[in-house]
Amino acid sequence: MAIAKAPDKRTYQSTELRQSATIEAVVQLCAEQDPATLTTARIAEEVGLSQGALFKHFPNKNRLWESVAGWVSEQLTSQVFREADRHEHADQALEAMFFAHVRFIARHPGIPRLMLGELQKPGNGPAKTIVRQTLARYRKKVVGLLQLGIDQGRIAAGIDTEAAAVLYLGAIQGLVVQGMVSGEIASLEQTAPRIFKLYSASFQEMTNDPEK
Amino acid sequence: MAIAKAPDKRTYQSTELRQSATIEAVVQLCAEQDPATLTTARIAEEVGLSQGALFKHFPNKNRLWESVAGWVSEQLTSQVFREADRHEHADQALEAMFFAHVRFIARHPGIPRLMLGELQKPGNGPAKTIVRQTLARYRKKVVGLLQLGIDQGRIAAGIDTEAAAVLYLGAIQGLVVQGMVSGEIASLEQTAPRIFKLYSASFQEMTNDPEK
DNA sequence: CAGAATAAAGCAATTGATTACTTTCTTTCA
DNA sequence: TGAAAGAAAGTAATCAATTGCTTTATTCTG
Incomplete structure (x- = not known):
C-alpha cells in the first residue's frame, strides 16, 4: 500500500530563478x-530538484560557492552601509552600523559560518577572495568613519583608527562566537548594546561630559 | 630504473608515543x-605511517579529533593561565594573558582554525563540548580578573564585566581574523599591543592619572 | 495562429574518485 | 614466543559530476 506521492506536475524554472533560490537555500542550510x-x-533537496539537475544551473560546486559569497557580500555591505x-x-553612524550588522547576522545565522568557513581554507580561491575583499572594504569604512568622527570632534583625536577598526570587527566576532558557544543566536541582539557601549568607551573623549 | 627507496628500517613505537606524535601532526597540518x-x-603520511596503521592507535577519526581538542584545551589554558x-x-595579569594567548596562536597557527572548525559543526559532539567548555572557562577567568581589578581599585568600578570578557575574546578573534584575511600570522604579535591598549582604555578609570 | 522545430530544464541512473575503516599477513622486540 | 605495531590490500559508503533520455517552454514559419 505505497502511498502515492502527489503527482507533482513538474514545473520548469529559468536558471536565473533557480540560481537565486539555490543561493538562498545554501544560506538557509548553513544556519x-x-x-x-x-x-x-542536500542542497538540491532543499530547492526541490534532483541532485543532477543542480548542474544545469551551476557548472560546478565551486562556482555555486562563489555565487553564494557574492550574494553575502552584496547583502551585508548594502544593508549595513546604508x-x-x-x-x-x-559616532552615531558607527553605532547604527554595529547594530545593523548584528541584526543581519541574527536574521541569517549561517553567514558567520559561511564566511569563517571560507577564510579557513588556505589558498586564494575566488570565494575566499570575495570574503577577504568584503572584510577589507568593511574595515576601511570603519576607519573612515572614525577619522570623520575625529574631524567632527566627536571622537578622541589621538586614537589609533586602524586598531579601533580591528577591535570593532572583533567586537562583532566576539558576539558571534559567544553565540555559537551558547547556541543562542537569538540573544545576540540583546547583548549587542552592552558590547558596543563598552567598545565606544575605548575611543570616547576623556573630558567629563556635563550633558548626560 | 626505479630509484630504490631508502630501506628505512622500520621501527616500532608505543601507542602512547604515536598518539602524541599524531596529535601534534594534526595541529601542525591545520596550520x-x-x-x-x-x-x-594525510595525517598518517605526516606521522610516517601507513594510513591503516593509524587505527592501531586511535579507534576512529572522531576519537582522534577528541584527543586533539583535549590537547589544545590543556595547552592553551595551562600556558595562558600560568x-x-x-x-x-x-590589569597586568589581563595584559600578560592577552599577549600569552596571541603568542600561543602565533606559534600554532592551526589552532584558531581547529577551534572555529569545531564550533562550526552543530550538535554536541565530544570535541565541540571540550572547545565550548574551554572557552567558557576562559571567559570566567577574565571576568574574575576584571572583578579582582575592580576590588584592587585598578579598574573602573562601574564596568560591565561580562561584556568586557566578551570584548576581550573578541579582541583576540579580531586579531586572528585580521591575520587570516591578510595571510600574515606572523604580524599578529606586532599588532597585538595596539589592540590591547585600545581595549584596556574601555575599562580604565576616567580620572586624569598624574603618573605616566 | 497552428504546429513543427529547437532549446531549456528536468529526472533517474551511473561513473570515477575519495575516504574512513577492516582484514590479512608480516615484523619487531620484550 | 606471543603480543603489540606495522604494511598492504581490500571494502563499503559517499559524493561531485556525467550521461541518456523525457518533458516543458519558446521561437520560427507558413
Missing part, C-alpha cells in the same frame, strides 16, 4: 549545518 | 590546511 558538510544532494549613511554624526 | 579536509591518509597568575595586579 543548521557546517558548510563543509553540505552536499549537492544604515550607516543615514546618520550625520560619525 | 596549512582546512581541518575539514584533513584525511587520515602567565596570568604570575602577576599580582589584575
Whole structure:
C-alpha cells in the first residue's frame, strides 16, 4: 500500500530563478549545518530538484560557492552601509552600523559560518577572495568613519583608527562566537548594546561630559 | 630504473608515543590546511605511517579529533593561565594573558582554525563540548580578573564585566581574523599591543592619572 | 495562429574518485 | 614466543559530476 506521492506536475524554472533560490537555500542550510558538510544532494533537496539537475544551473560546486559569497557580500555591505549613511554624526553612524550588522547576522545565522568557513581554507580561491575583499572594504569604512568622527570632534583625536577598526570587527566576532558557544543566536541582539557601549568607551573623549 | 627507496628500517613505537606524535601532526597540518579536509591518509603520511596503521592507535577519526581538542584545551589554558597568575595586579595579569594567548596562536597557527572548525559543526559532539567548555572557562577567568581589578581599585568600578570578557575574546578573534584575511600570522604579535591598549582604555578609570 | 522545430530544464541512473575503516599477513622486540 | 605495531590490500559508503533520455517552454514559419 505505497502511498502515492502527489503527482507533482513538474514545473520548469529559468536558471536565473533557480540560481537565486539555490543561493538562498545554501544560506538557509548553513544556519543548521557546517558548510563543509553540505552536499549537492542536500542542497538540491532543499530547492526541490534532483541532485543532477543542480548542474544545469551551476557548472560546478565551486562556482555555486562563489555565487553564494557574492550574494553575502552584496547583502551585508548594502544593508549595513546604508544604515550607516543615514546618520550625520560619525559616532552615531558607527553605532547604527554595529547594530545593523548584528541584526543581519541574527536574521541569517549561517553567514558567520559561511564566511569563517571560507577564510579557513588556505589558498586564494575566488570565494575566499570575495570574503577577504568584503572584510577589507568593511574595515576601511570603519576607519573612515572614525577619522570623520575625529574631524567632527566627536571622537578622541589621538586614537589609533586602524586598531579601533580591528577591535570593532572583533567586537562583532566576539558576539558571534559567544553565540555559537551558547547556541543562542537569538540573544545576540540583546547583548549587542552592552558590547558596543563598552567598545565606544575605548575611543570616547576623556573630558567629563556635563550633558548626560 | 626505479630509484630504490631508502630501506628505512622500520621501527616500532608505543601507542602512547604515536598518539602524541599524531596529535601534534594534526595541529601542525591545520596550520596549512582546512581541518575539514584533513584525511587520515594525510595525517598518517605526516606521522610516517601507513594510513591503516593509524587505527592501531586511535579507534576512529572522531576519537582522534577528541584527543586533539583535549590537547589544545590543556595547552592553551595551562600556558595562558600560568602567565596570568604570575602577576599580582589584575590589569597586568589581563595584559600578560592577552599577549600569552596571541603568542600561543602565533606559534600554532592551526589552532584558531581547529577551534572555529569545531564550533562550526552543530550538535554536541565530544570535541565541540571540550572547545565550548574551554572557552567558557576562559571567559570566567577574565571576568574574575576584571572583578579582582575592580576590588584592587585598578579598574573602573562601574564596568560591565561580562561584556568586557566578551570584548576581550573578541579582541583576540579580531586579531586572528585580521591575520587570516591578510595571510600574515606572523604580524599578529606586532599588532597585538595596539589592540590591547585600545581595549584596556574601555575599562580604565576616567580620572586624569598624574603618573605616566 | 497552428504546429513543427529547437532549446531549456528536468529526472533517474551511473561513473570515477575519495575516504574512513577492516582484514590479512608480516615484523619487531620484550 | 606471543603480543603489540606495522604494511598492504581490500571494502563499503559517499559524493561531485556525467550521461541518456523525457518533458516543458519558446521561437520560427507558413
